[in-house]
Amino acid sequence: MRYSYRVNNAPGAAALMTLRMIVGAFMAAPIFIAFAMFFVFITPDSTVRFGPPLLVPVVLGVVAFLLQNLAGFRAAAIPVGTPRRSYVADFQSKLFLRLALAEAVMIVCMALAFVFLDTGFGVFVLGALITEILLVVNGWPSERVIEKYRRALERDGGQSWLREDLGLSTSGLPGSF
Incomplete structure (x- = not known):
């Protein structure tokens, strides 16, 4: 028996799988960069200290989250x-805007790491x-993300067929987060 988790064999399913692979690469980047930064900052005689500069990433994260929700899900009805x-x-263009806002937090913090x-x-x-x-x-x-964008598109009563175009069933499938 063959399972297709979350996505069926519709033509749009390939687009969704491609988007998920791209986002997966974006999610892997901070891990690999952190591994490299470890060798830059951590030496046998170094100590990791905590202090007020640690508030900067939190503030940047809150700003990025707000911008992701304000601009990243905005759609013409x-x-x-x-x-x-x-x-x-x-959907893809707004997705890449949300990805850029998220990655900006890490990039700014990488630069600040050399300041503090x-x-x-x-x-x-x-x-x-x-x-x-x-x-x-x-x-x-x-x-959840696709549905949030679909609701923004359909807020005036029109139909977007976004779920169907991405190869998702209209009822949703269990197991997606």
Whole structure:
């Protein structure tokens, strides 16, 4: 018996799987960069300190989260009776905006790590962790994220067929986060 978790064999399923692979690569980046940064900052005689600069990644994360929700899910409403067209490209462009906002937290924290040398590695690690959280919550094209964007498109009563165009059933499948 063959299982297809979350996605059926519709033509849009390939687009969704491609998006998930891209986001997976974005999610892997902070891990690999943290591994490299470990060798830059941690030496046998170094100590990791905690201090006020650790608030910077938290503030950046909150700002990025708010921007992801304000701009990353904004969509032009579809009026009732609009002919069918694919909104997958619109979803993809907003997805990449949300990814960029999440990754910006890590990139800024990486630069700040070299400014705050005594707490630098902690600043970077916290920024990378917040980036991962933002990528999971608003970046991964899960059913929740797709549904949130679909609701923004259909708020005036039009139909987007976004779920169907991405190869998802209209009822949703168990097991997606």
